[in-house]
Amino acid sequence: MGMEYQLFYWPSIQGRGEFVRLALEEAGVAYLDVARTKGGMENMLAALKADAHPSLAPPFLKAGDETIGQTANILLFLGARHGLAPRRAQGRLWAHQLQLTIADLVSEVHDTHHPVGIALYYEDQKKEAKRRAEEFIASRVPKFFGYFERMLTRPEHRGVYLLGARLSYVDLSMFQMIEGLRYAFPNAMARLEPGYPGLHKLHAHVAARANIARYLASPRRIPFNEEGIFRHYPELDEPAA
Amino acid sequence: MGMEYQLFYWPSIQGRGEFVRLALEEAGVAYLDVARTKGGMENMLAALKADAHPSLAPPFLKAGDETIGQTANILLFLGARHGLAPRRAQGRLWAHQLQLTIADLVSEVHDTHHPVGIALYYEDQKKEAKRRAEEFIASRVPKFFGYFERMLTRPEHRGVYLLGARLSYVDLSMFQMIEGLRYAFPNAMARLEPGYPGLHKLHAHVAARANIARYLASPRRIPFNEEGIFRHYPELDEPAA
Missing domain, CATH: 3.40.30.10 (Glutaredoxin)
Structure with a gap:
């Protein structure tokens, strides 16, 4: 091929x-x-x-x-x-550390709709999912987003991306995280996002990159749905403002 | 210092x-x-x-x-x-892949006692923890252990460790996983472990290594307790055989 x-x-x-x-x-x-x-x-x-x-x-x-x-x-x-991470070993470990932190949040997103059991249907754990989603929105998203926002807004930080002026794979993953949370919890995200202007900007910059914009508009990008990690169950979101 | x-x-x-x-x-x-x-x-x-x-x-x-x-x-x-991973890039990625798979299981262990919320007390989610622990023992441990056992028993595999004859950090983590699960779910592990002779042997070999044996017997090794990842709540274990 x-x-x-x-x-x-x-x-x-x-x-x-x-x-x-x-x-x-x-x-x-x-x-x-x-x-x-x-x-x-x-x-x-x-x-x-x-x-x-x-x-x-x-x-x-x-x-x-x-x-x-x-x-x-x-x-x-x-x-x-492919030049999506720093060349030096120290920078690569730092990028990987940030990626693993995003991975932790991905697991927690999944747990919002499957807190009690991976093999069970969502319908069989809706009440528990509601409790878990509430904590997720109230304390977990702010904890993780606050951390990443802090990385973007430290005095010594330059550029819109997490490692500075150059995009890395970590930014692509952070874009996807924000995109996914907007899909899953639109009301909560509408309320929370203004508190994280650095992340908001990062997301916009990734979305505007030529290859990413072309990909998102293509049929290769599968739409979000209720089989993936980011699922929109309105009852798990907070009420509209 | x-x-x-x-x-x-x-x-x-x-x-x-x-x-x-x-x-x-x-x-x-x-x-x-x-x-x-x-x-x-x-x-x-x-x-x-x-x-x-x-x-x-x-x-x-x-x-x-x-x-x-x-x-x-x-x-x-x-x-x-420190020579706890292969020298070649390909072998290092493979070791890291196995480590990240163990990390996934570590997260699932934590979820057995905190399925509904990380900030809540165990006492406030005991019923949900029981449901989650049952699935964990019935299907998640066998899925992960089956995978690692398969890595140890493939025809081309040599030696008692996951990467072969030489110990890597992955084996140390697998040792800790088995040690922790034995503490948390003694009855379930007594029933399950005979099905994974390769893992059993790996555990014994790690425990017998001079530096590890010395460490485990020292005050530097903190005993398991009900504040960590591996917690022994008898009601989450299965009944004794």
Whole structure:
């Protein structure tokens, strides 16, 4: 196919795979979103079993004879190869630390609609989801957003991105986090976002990047839906102001 | 102090810091467990605010002028410096992928006693915790343990450790996972463990390593308790066989 990369992820959701898609799109490299091709799901499920370095779950990425799993790990790999992370080891570790902090928040987003059990339906844990979502909005989003906003507004900080003037994969993930939370909790986000002008600006700058804007307008961008990580259940959001 | 490293973590629990402590102990390097020293807590809380690369939460590690946060990221750093990870980039990514998979399971362990809210007391979410713990024991532990056991028992695998004959930081973390689950869910683990002979053997080999055995017998090893990640609430375990 002449494709440099094969991405393996569930074909009908953004999910964790989207953090990888955004990096591949920004880098402008050719990749095949395997499970969205004919026979691709079988291919993906087989790779989960048979690969030399199999993943417990998607996403994973094939690059030549390497297979790399775990979202943050894939970004560590892609960031180094495509100028989406600092060159020096110290900067790379810092970028990765921020990415792992975003990953922690991603897990907490998922827990808002599945607090009691991953295997249970949302409908069977709605009451618990409501309690968890309330705490998430009241204290977890402010804790994480406050931290990232602080990184963007320290006196020594230059530029709109988390590491400074140059975009990194961390910014792409932060864009996706804001995008996803706006979808899932529109009322809460409308209230909260003005408190984080640095993050707001970062989001706008990422959205306006040529490769990202083109991607978001393309059919390759799967719309948010209620099967992914960011789900819009109006009853979990706060009331409109 | 002549200490090569300063570890910053809560002074009264094993928690996520323990995965770092085990790597430092195995490496046999001098480190200061800062928050366990006089005035150390104030020192840690100040560093969370003022450091050039602050963490959202402990653990974090100071090494010279670098500060590194996020457990898996700290292990990525220490693994490369102390022979606790493969030398080649591909092997390092694979080790890190396994570590991030263990980190996912660590989060799920925490959710067994705090499914509804991190800020709430366990006592206010006991019923939900029971539901979550049941699923955790019935399907999540077998899913993760099955995956790691498969890594240990593939035909091409050599040696008792996850990457083969040589110990890596991943094995230290897997040891801690098994140790913690035995503490939290003794009855369930007594039933489940015989199904994972490879993991059982890995655990025994790590426990018998000179530096680890010495550490476990020392006062530096904080006993498990009901403030950490692995908590023994008998009502969340299954009944004794």
